[in-house]
Amino acid sequence: MSGPDDIEDIEDIPPERRDSALAAEYVLRLLDPAEDAACVAREYSDPVFAAEVARWQAELSALDGAFAPVKPPAALRGRVEERLFGARPSALKRIWASVWLWRGLTALATVAALWLALPLLRPEAEAPLVAAMAPREGGGEFVAHFDPDKDVLELTRLAGAPAPDRSLELWALVDGAPVSLGLLNEEGPRTRVALAPELAGRIGAGTLVEVTEEPEGGSPTGGPTGTVFAVGYLRDV
């Protein structure tokens, strides 16, 4: 009877095939502790072996269909996040710094805009942040004001308007990824956005805010797709 088992002797098999089988046994966790430890070391020192391990892992993952999904207890997510992130982050607290002016805007326009945008400052309040948002080609000018006490971002349009069938959408770059803060108010120059506390906690001095021109109704993808209309960085006041 001939069949796949009738390889005469395991030693007749070329070394690279035996090594490939070893890599598969390693992925399958079949090796004894000493062999397993040796393979862990080889993964770091032998790129050919490491590649074969990765190859087997990718191929055998086609068996993952055998694992039926089971809902874990609801409390587990909180335990994992507590472990990873610790207590809920508070908003950044900055001490007073001098006013930052973007060179493109005239001093008068900037001062007027900032005066309009800033609420009365209370000494005990968390320091608000502002961004003078410079226009890109064909874009507009804005001032953004972030109130960390209320988790509110307010945008004031100074100049510029979108094309007729386009909407302006506001984004903040948070942890390297753009987060949509919604569409700008089309009725007047001010847009007020109430932020979720989690999101507000990750906005601080240095956060980039930008306005893009999107299809009417906003970006269909969840990320910015249109041209940049205005952009600036939030700074301490």
Added chain:
Amino acid sequence: MKQDNTAKLLARCAMGDRAAFRALYDASAPKLFGVSLRILGSRAEAEEALQEAYVKIWNNAGRYQAGRGAALGWMVSVVRNQAIDALRARRAPTRDIADMPELADAGPGPEARAMASDDRRRLESCFGALPPDRASAVRAAYVEGFSYEELAQRHRVPLNTMRTWLRRALISLRECLGG
């Protein structure tokens, strides 16, 4: 190739994006808990292994490389290995094989079907070329985390026979899948 949304979320986790982690958890937790529970059998141990796995996933999110299989598959391998570590650390090293039913393949979900159908078909076809008991042994090693001892017991053959069976089966698979 279809966009791998899980890979995008992992990439954002690598940058410290906590909202991306939550989205990743919500999308993957049932599958990953299923892996942990299948291997460990006990819910308490499976929960613990799942937690450890997610910590590893977060801390190593930047190490996932797109060229080497789907992101969810990478995450499954983290959980599978974590669960097997816990399994091997138990005081009673072998489970009672007689008590474990031969569980039918749950089958891939629609997303897995769409994304991995070529790979899955190729693997199934190569498995089909093996004698059924060898194929079953390889599957059981992967899905249940059985050791050589447990496999030998399950198939009622001596330990060394099982080792030879499995190595030859793996060599055949490698030839079939593409050397």
